[in-house]
Each structure stands twice: as C-alpha cells, then as structure tokens.
Amino acid sequence: MSNIDAKQAAEALSDIEAIVRRVRQSRIYDLTSLILMQWGALVLAGYIVSYLWPRAAGWVWIAVNVVGVAGTFAVGTLVRRRSAVGFDARIPLALLLFLAFGYLNCYLGHFGPRELGVFWPIYFMTVYSIAGLWVGRAFVIIGVAIIALTLIGDVFVGDWFELWMAAVNGGGLILGGLWMRRD
C-alpha cells in the first residue's frame, strides 16, 4: 500500500488535471483542424474565382459561406458519430449569427470589393484569436498571422490582392489545420 503525504497527493492531482487539459485540447484541435482546412479550401477557391471573374464575386462568397456552414455542421456530425463525443450544435448556429453580423456590417459600411476582401478574414480571425485565449495558443498564432498578412497585402499588394489572399487566407487556414494535426 502506498503511503504519501498531502503535498504528494496534491502533486498527483495536479498531474491528473494537466493531462486531462491536454486530452481535451487535443480533441478540440482534432475537430477544429478539419473545419479549418475545409474553410481554407473554400476560401482559396473563392479568392481565385473572384480574381478570374470579379463580377461573380458577390455570389461566389455567398456560396462559400453557405457551403462552409453546411460543411462545418457535416464535419461536426461526422466526428460525433465516429467518437461519440458531443458536438455542440450551437456552433453552426453561432457561425450563422456571426456571418449575419458580418453581412450587416458590410451593408451598413458600403464596402467595396477590396474592403470586403480585407474585412472578412480580419473579422473571422479576430474571433478565432479570441477563442484561442481559452482553447489553445495555436488558434491565436494562426489568427494573428493571417490578420497581419491580410493587412500587409492590403497596403503593399496591388491588383494581385485576391491571389495574395488566396495564398495567405486560404493557404494559411489549410496549413494551420495541418499544423494542428501534426501529431
């Protein structure tokens, strides 16, 4: 029979709590990385199509958002079935509200195509970075990096802005997702 004092018992409990935190974070990363890569692929396609056919850009981005929300829900459902983990159905609902608020901002602000291209990634990544303060620093690093690169693109990249954003935002989300799954 093991005999330990209160200090050793407290240390053992602290070890347990640390491991439980890491397991939870790893499970959040598993789910989020899939959603991130899905959005990355959609956004990358959205920017390329917007560059090639600027007149279709408005419809393209509506389609990207609709497919993105549906995909987020599908990935969540898939993960829930596979792992018996509770996927919070409020997540896609929150995403819908978040998108609605974004569209309202764009409408009230009378944004042009360039402003829209800058606004959406910064809007997404700000919320993403804020979430990272609770769920893991990978979120903060990815979010802040994409915001910084978006602003650099706005200031320094001229007519190639959509292609810059395809690489930075679309590529950044895909690479971020892969980075979260590196283990």
Next chain:
Amino acid sequence: MAELDDIIHQPLRLKIMAALNALPEGQGLEFVRLKKLTGATDGNLGAHIETLARAAYVTVDKAFVGKKPQTTVTATASGRGAFARHVASLREIIAGVPPAET
C-alpha cells in the same frame, strides 16, 4: 479512509489512466497519441500499459489502418472505477483523512 491503488499510483500509470479516463466510455487513445500526451518513451509506455492491462484496467487493441499498425488503449469499466477511487483517496489525503492500514 484513504486507500491508494498501488497499480495506478505509479506516476506514468497515473497519467495514462488520467488521459484514458478523460475520454468518453469505450473510446481509446492511440499509442502514439498517448506517448505524446504523457511524454513517455516507447519502451516505458509499453511496459506500463502492460501492467495496467494485466490488472484489467485497460484493454489493448492492435489493428492495421491501411498498412500501418495501430495500437489503441482503452480504459475498462473496472479501470475507470479504480481510477475514480484513487482520485477520491488523493483528495481524502489532502483533506487530512489518514491512510488505510495494510
């Protein structure tokens, strides 16, 4: 009366059981993921998983995913129960409850 489980009490086995217990019942962790979470070496982790398996606290399933072998470790119901009792004992020790006589 605080009564610690000698099998779970070992630091690495405690971490293994804590990680597996954090999952929903019936779900396991792959060996490589468990290794990363606990910071253990292959040999050390394998040996301690074997000890837990002998005590029927975990099950070990080996399968092939594509061409890659994959080992999954899952806490059993008795393992979860033993872990819960062990944690309760740790809390009792902190609260000043004397350890059980052997």
